[in-house]
Amino acid sequence: EGEIRITVLPLDGIDGMIMKIDVKDIPDSIKLISVFGGASNKRFWRNGDLGVDDPEGFSLKNESCEGNQYSIQKNKFILTYGQKTKGGPRQIEGVFPLKAELKTASPYQMMTPEDVWKSLADESKPILLSMLNLQEKSYYIVIKNKDKSNITYSDLLELYDRAEKRRLTIANSLTVNTPDPFLNPLGGVISAAADGVWQNSCWQHGAIGWRMPLNGWRAAYVGDAIGWHDRARMHFDGYAASQITNIEPSIP
Numbered sequence: 001e002g003e004i005r006i007t008v009l010p011l012d013g014i015d016g017m018i019m020k021i022d023v024k025d026i027p028d029s030i031k032l033i034s035v036f037g038g039a040s041n042k043r044f045w046r047n048g049d050l051g052v053d054d055p056e057g058f059s060l061k062n063e064s065c066e067g068n069q070y071s072i073q074k075n076k077f078i079l080t081y082g083q084k085t086k087g088g089p090r091q092i093e094g095v096f097p098l099k100a101e102l103k104t105a106s107p108y109q110m111m112t113p114e115d116v117w118k119s120l121a122d123e124s125k126p127i128l129l130s131m132l133n134l135q136e137k138s139y140y141i142v143i144k145n146k147d148k149s150n151i152t153y154s155d156l157l158e159l160y161d162r163a164e165k166r167r168l169t170i171a172n173s174l175t176v177n178t179p180d181p182f183l184n185p186l187g188g189v190i191s192a193a194a195d196g197v198w199q200n201s202c203w204q205h206g207a208i209g210w211r212m213p214l215n216g217w218r219a220a221y222v223g224d225a226i227g228w229h230d231r232a233r234m235h236f237d238g239y240a241a242s243q244i245t246n247i248e249p250s251i252p
Helices: 113-118 153-171 186-196 218-226 229-241
Strands: 003-010 016-024 031-036 069-073 076-081 090-095 101-105 127-133 138-145
Touching: 003 153, 016 153, 031 113, 069 101, 113 127, 138 153, 153 186, 186 218, 218 229
Parallel strands: none
Antiparallel strands: 003 016, 016 138, 031 127, 069 076, 076 090, 090 138, 101 127
16 A cells, blocks of 8 residues: 655744655555645734634635735745735745646635646635645655745755754653653653743743733743753743833732
């Protein structure tokens, strides 16, 4: 039986993600189709918090594709979106394998891969498709916020290695060694969760639910538990500097 293994990692020091596609025992006739789109620049009420924001907020919806503009150059694309939003227009760029075929299509025809690939792009609500013949062992895809860098496909292996190295550094921050093989992975899981609640210079209250900085809650002690004392110092120094000290105390 054939196997397609997809690994997705956040880029190291870049606001984006990298995907590695490993292929094993797949017939040459098999093609992989990917779909990308639905960038609305709509702000969540509470950062996508479970139980507060729309649980489908991260799904590809037809209405979220409105106004998306794609510029395709061979195996690359640039998406411009959010032109009529408060934050103004923003851009996302992507790099696919050199032999990938990119095109725009309609978000209303996503019943099957064949349907969406044959569909014609909706001018006001387009989506981006890629088709890849799986004839090599590994492929890479990068999607990130547009910046001044000029990334080519030949750069992606190095970017993936950097991302994987960062992942291993985080996962190995806490090691659990017991006779039970089901308990030992907990060290990496806890370390990844700790990194997930870190943003900018402080610990958030939660990674998904309550993803906001709340002073005085338990997240402040994450750095001590994992041994990340530099982050703990940044967290407590930041809150100490934000204290209001120029108001006379009052007793009600």
